[in-house]
Amino acid sequence: MLGRRNSEERAQSNLIASRASEAALKALVGGDVARARDELTAVPKRVEFAETGWKVALVMALTDLSAGKRKNGLNQLIKVFERLDDTSLSKDDKGYLRLYALYRAIENTRDGRPPSALRDHAENFRFDTTLVDPSLKGLFPLKRVEEKPDDVPPPPFPAGMGSTEI
Incomplete structure (x- = not known):
C-alpha cells in the first residue's frame, strides 16, 4: 500500500511539473519572463530528473x-x-534535445560559439528527425519561427496558367 501511494504521488508530481514547465515555456515564447518564473513555482520540490526533471x-x-x-x-x-x-x-530524442541546447547556447553567447562542453558532445551524435517525438519538436522547436498573418491572400495566377485549352 505504501509503495502504491508513493508511485501515485510521484506520478502526480511529475504531471504537475510537466504542465508547469509547458506553461512556462509558452510564457517564454510570448516573451513574458516574469510569468514563466511564476509558472515554474508550481513545480514540486522533488521531481525525478529522469522522468520530468x-x-x-x-x-x-x-x-x-x-x-x-x-x-x-x-x-x-x-x-x-x-x-x-x-x-x-530515446536516442533520437536525446540527440534532438542536445541539438536544441546547442542552438540556444549559440544564440546566447557573445561570439556565437557555444561553450566547449556543448561543442565537444555535439560533434559525436546523430539522430533521425523522423523518429523524434512530435510533441518534443512542438515544445522545443530548433528554429525560431515567426508567425505569418492568416489574412494574406494567395498570389494571383499568371496569365494563361488556369486555362485548359490546347
Missing part, C-alpha cells in the same frame, strides 16, 4: 537565458545536456 531544468535554463542571465543559464543548459543520458528518452 529534465524538462523543468531545461525550461529553467531557458528562463535564465531569456532574463539575461547568460552565465547561469548556460551552466544550467550544460548540466541538462550532460545528464540527458540518465533519462528514459
